[in-house]
Amino acid sequence: MQYLTSEEVRSLELKANEIRQSIIEMLTEAGSGHTAGPLGMADIFTLLYFGILKHDPKNPDWEERDRVILSNGHICPVLYATLAHAGYFETEELLTLRKLGSRLQGHPHRTSLPGIETSSGPLGSGLSQAVGMALAERIDNPYSSKFFYCLTGDGELNEGQIWEALMLAGKEKLNNLIMIVDRNGIQIDGYTKDVMPLEPLAEKLESFNFDVQEVDGHNVRAVNDAIGKAQAVYSQPSVIIAHTIASKGVDVFERDFRWHGNPPGKGPEDRVTKDKQAEVALQKLRTLAGTIEAQDIS
Amino acid sequence: MFANHLQPNLSPETVERSPTRNGYGDGLLEAGKRDDRVVAICCDLTGSTRTDQFASEFPDRFIQAGVAEQNLASVGSGMSAMGKIPFIASYAMFSPGRNWEQVRTTICYNNANVKIVGAHAGVSVGPDGATHQAIEDMAITRALPNMVVIAPADEHEARKATLAAAKYEGPVYFRLGRSATPIVTTAETPFEIGKAIRMYTRKESNEKKVGIVVTGSLLFNALMAAEEMNKEGVGVSVLHMATVKPLDSEALIEFAKEHGNIVTVEEHQIIGGLGGAVAECLGENYPTKMVRVGVNDTFGESGEPDELIAHFGMDIPSIMNAVKKLVD
Numbered sequence: 001m002q003y004l005t006s007e008e009v010r011s012l013e014l015k016a017n018e019i020r021q022s023i024i025e026m027l028t029e030a031g032s033g034h035t036a037g038p039l040g041m042a043d044i045f046t047l048l049y050f051g052i053l054k055h056d057p058k059n060p061d062w063e064e065r066d067r068v069i070l071s072n073g074h075i076c077p078v079l080y081a082t083l084a085h086a087g088y089f090e091t092e093e094l095l096t097l098r099k100l101g102s103r104l105q106g107h108p109h110r111t112s113l114p115g116i117e118t119s120s121g122p123l124g125s126g127l128s129q130a131v132g133m134a135l136a137e138r139i140d141n142p143y144s145s146k147f148f149y150c151l152t153g154d155g156e157l158n159e160g161q162i163w164e165a166l167m168l169a170g171k172e173k174l175n176n177l178i179m180i181v182d183r184n185g186i187q188i189d190g191y192t193k194d195v196m197p198l199e200p201l202a203e204k205l206e207s208f209n210f211d212v213q214e215v216d217g218h219n220v221r222a223v224n225d226a227i228g229k230a231q232a233v234y235s236q237p238s239v240i241i242a243h244t245i246a247s248k249g250v251d252v253f254e255r256d257f258r259w260h261g262n263p264p265g266k267g268p269e270d271r272v273t274k275d276k277q278a279e280v281a282l283q284k285l286r287t288l289a290g291t292i293e294a295q296d297i298s
Numbered sequence: 299m300f301a302n303h304l305q306p307n308l309s310p311e312t313v314e315r316s317p318t319r320n321g322y323g324d325g326l327l328e329a330g331k332r333d334d335r336v337v338a339i340c341c342d343l344t345g346s347t348r349t350d351q352f353a354s355e356f357p358d359r360f361i362q363a364g365v366a367e368q369n370l371a372s373v374g375s376g377m378s379a380m381g382k383i384p385f386i387a388s389y390a391m392f393s394p395g396r397n398w399e400q401v402r403t404t405i406c407y408n409n410a411n412v413k414i415v416g417a418h419a420g421v422s423v424g425p426d427g428a429t430h431q432a433i434e435d436m437a438i439t440r441a442l443p444n445m446v447v448i449a450p451a452d453e454h455e456a457r458k459a460t461l462a463a464a465k466y467e468g469p470v471y472f473r474l475g476r477s478a479t480p481i482v483t484t485a486e487t488p489f490e491i492g493k494a495i496r497m498y499t500r501k502e503s504n505e506k507k508v509g510i511v512v513t514g515s516l517l518f519n520a521l522m523a524a525e526e527m528n529k530e531g532v533g534v535s536v537l538h539m540a541t542v543k544p545l546d547s548e549a550l551i552e553f554a555k556e557h558g559n560i561v562t563v564e565e566h567q568i569i570g571g572l573g574g575a576v577a578e579c580l581g582e583n584y585p586t587k588m589v590r591v592g593v594n595d596t597f598g599e600s601g602e603p604d605e606l607i608a609h610f611g612m613d614i615p616s617i618m619n620a621v622k623k624l625v626d
Contacts, residue, residue, distance in 0.1 A: 067379075110407075110408045110409075118376075120403070122399055122400075122403050125368070128369045129372045129373070129379065131373050132375060132380075133377070135377060136376070136380035137380055139337070140381075161366075161369055161372070161400070164368060165373075168364070168369060168373065
């Protein structure tokens with residue numbers, strides 16, 4: 001397990017902040033898309049691509065790379081922004097999001113953009129694909145050190161297919177599979193506890209033969225440690241339930257399910273009027289006036 | 299006149315029968331021996347889909363996924379992303395029926411090299427009844443970009459289609475039947491994805507002409523109907539369209555020009571399957587009078603396979619009636 005120094009943690013947090021700014025800029029330019037999930041997962045994406053993964057942005061098809069399978073495709077702005085900041089393509093291209101002819105489709109398309117492992121959007125199928133990849137790897141190389149990271153939402157866990165995939169992964173003891181659940185507690189229609197209660201989630205996942213950890217999804221060091229432990233699990237697949245704050249980093253958007261599917265400029269107006277939403281979000285991120293700063297100090 | 303690469307002396311009394319799924323079982327085993335990238339995933343129907351031969355020969359390359367067809371499709375997609383050639387097998391009603399969206403997004407949109415094997419297609423599934431008789435599978439797969447759709451006619455062709463699918467790079471769907479289907483072709487009958495084959499050529503001296511375009515399990519009935527109709531004075535030929543997508547439009551248009559009347563025959567809804575595909579092609583290129591033989595916008599029901607084929611109007615007399623409709 002790789003230990004992160006305070007300087008490394010600080011540098012990852014600053015990178016995550018840059019990625020959040022890119023997310024706001026690209027969503028504002030697109031005029032549609034999802035805000036809450038991408039902002040909430042920026043810390044984890046940054047940690048993966050700048051701290052954890054074996055990958056090569058200049059050789060995205062490198063056989064030995066770890067795989068990141070984004071199952072909840074609607075949070076792709078964070079994937080695109082992270083890939084661009086990691087050097088897969090120019091950050092300028094982020095502003096083409098959702099436009100005709102763009103490689104940055106509204107939901108990811110595998111063959112359009114380097115670094116995209118699968119097409120996703122319809123919820124629930126990414127985990128199955130990660131299971132398939134992990135199974136294939138085990139056939140070819142049972143002692144491989146390649147890991148398959150599958151990122152899912154929590155609302156996404158409503159999908160029956162997720163539980164089909166969990167059954168197979170548990171049965172096959174896929175220890176090269178690491179699932180990370182974005183447990184932000186919101187989905188389109190409201191809070192997950194109201195729309196479709198998931199708890200006791202950890203116990204449910206344990207009963208499918210998964211090694212389960214729960215972690216603060218914005219504590220980079222804690223997530224890093226959890227992934228390290230998951231990599232070391234010997235005979236089970238792993239899941240990390242990452243407790244995150246929807247729209248993390250822009251305090252006036254945080255924890256509000258109405259930001260699930262709206263871009264800045266089209267979100268709820270009780271705290272910031274539409275015409276000021278993009279500007280305020282960027283200002284909050286630039287000055288670290290959101291809750292990021294409080295956490296940095298702690 | 300029958301094509302010379304078919305079984306000799308074809309007649310309802312003497313023809314041998316075997317389920318097309320047997321050909322798949324043999325073909326999969328052979329494909330697995332030829333290429334170690336071939337893997338099989340099955341949903342608790344390993345014996346019934348004839349995936350069992352492969353599973354016992356290559357246990358490390360076989361995945362038992364349980365009764366979970368949505369997972370089946372996407373696990374196949376994931377395995378193909380790592381370079382495998384997955385054959386995913388279940389009943390057509392469940393795959394590509396139940397898991398159509400996963401087939402669309404994770405297989406076709408990804409252009410994943412997955413082979414979808416839909417067993418128990420058609421009403422000839424028999425006593426299990428309508429819930430298990432897939433008669434819409436070609437319509438729903440044909441509408442998907444990147445997808446190849448094949449309906450093998452018999453055991454030999456199912457074997458060849460399996461081998462061809464393993465070699466072809468990209469998504470392929472092929473359907474199989476449960477009951478014993480007349481064996482019409484031989485090991486020598488040519489098979490190529492996307493190529494229609496003339497299986498019967500009309501008697502030149504018959505003035506009235508009708509071309510039968512058939513796919514899958516009803517090839518034998520189409521051939522018998524053609525033989526009878528030629529005796530009755532109508533020049534009927536048979537074009538076997540094993541690949542419904544991509545349609546061999548060149549061969550089809552030539553066939554329509556030669557005969558001026560077309561009957562399509564399939565064990566499937568007449569909406570969206572072969573009949574739909576032929577009508578689309580001819581409507582744009584060479585408008586031709588047509589009659590479609592198949593299930594006419596209704597569900598199947600329980601019964602013995604032959605009874606059901608007759609009940610739903612796909613037996614030899616029904617095909618002859620369709621021909622007569624065009625020339626009388």
